[in-house]
Amino acid sequence: MNENNNQNMYDMNIENTRAAQNQNVNVNQNPYVNQPTNTINPMQQVQVQDGFNTGDFVKGALIGAAVTYLLTNKGAQDNIMKAVSKGTQLFQAGMEEMKERMEDAKAAMEANQE
Numbered sequence: 001m002n003e004n005n006n007q008n009m010y011d012m013n014i015e016n017t018r019a020a021q022n023q024n025v026n027v028n029q030n031p032y033v034n035q036p037t038n039t040i041n042p043m044q045q046v047q048v049q050d051g052f053n054t055g056d057f058v059k060g061a062l063i064g065a066a067v068t069y070l071l072t073n074k075g076a077q078d079n080i081m082k083a084v085s086k087g088t089q090l091f092q093a094g095m096e097e098m099k100e101r102m103e104d105a106k107a108a109m110e111a112n113q114e
Contacts, residue, residue: 070076 070080
């Protein structure tokens with residue numbers, strides 16, 4: 001084989017050649033994949049947000065208050081159930097209307113075919 005093919009062949013002593021090439025071997029690094037070693041401390045990469053974010057607190061407090069009000073107020077629960085019931089009735093009426101229009105379209109198509 002020529003010199004070019006010898007360079008592309010698998011090196012039987014991969015661990016030995018890696019240790020000679022790079023003295024800072026990462027234990028968790030796959031020795032069979034050429035990966036650049038990360039010289040930055042991983043703890044420096046993590047951005048920790050310390051502190052109190054007032055906007056998020058206010059949003060959470062308002063959502064919590066609304067949920068608590070809805071779960072504890074009988075009148076609010078009744079109003080919500082009435083609104084859901086009304087919405088369901090409107091949806092069912094719309095479905096019935098759509099069914100009627102489909103029937104009309106079928107009848108018109110059959111009339112045109114005759």
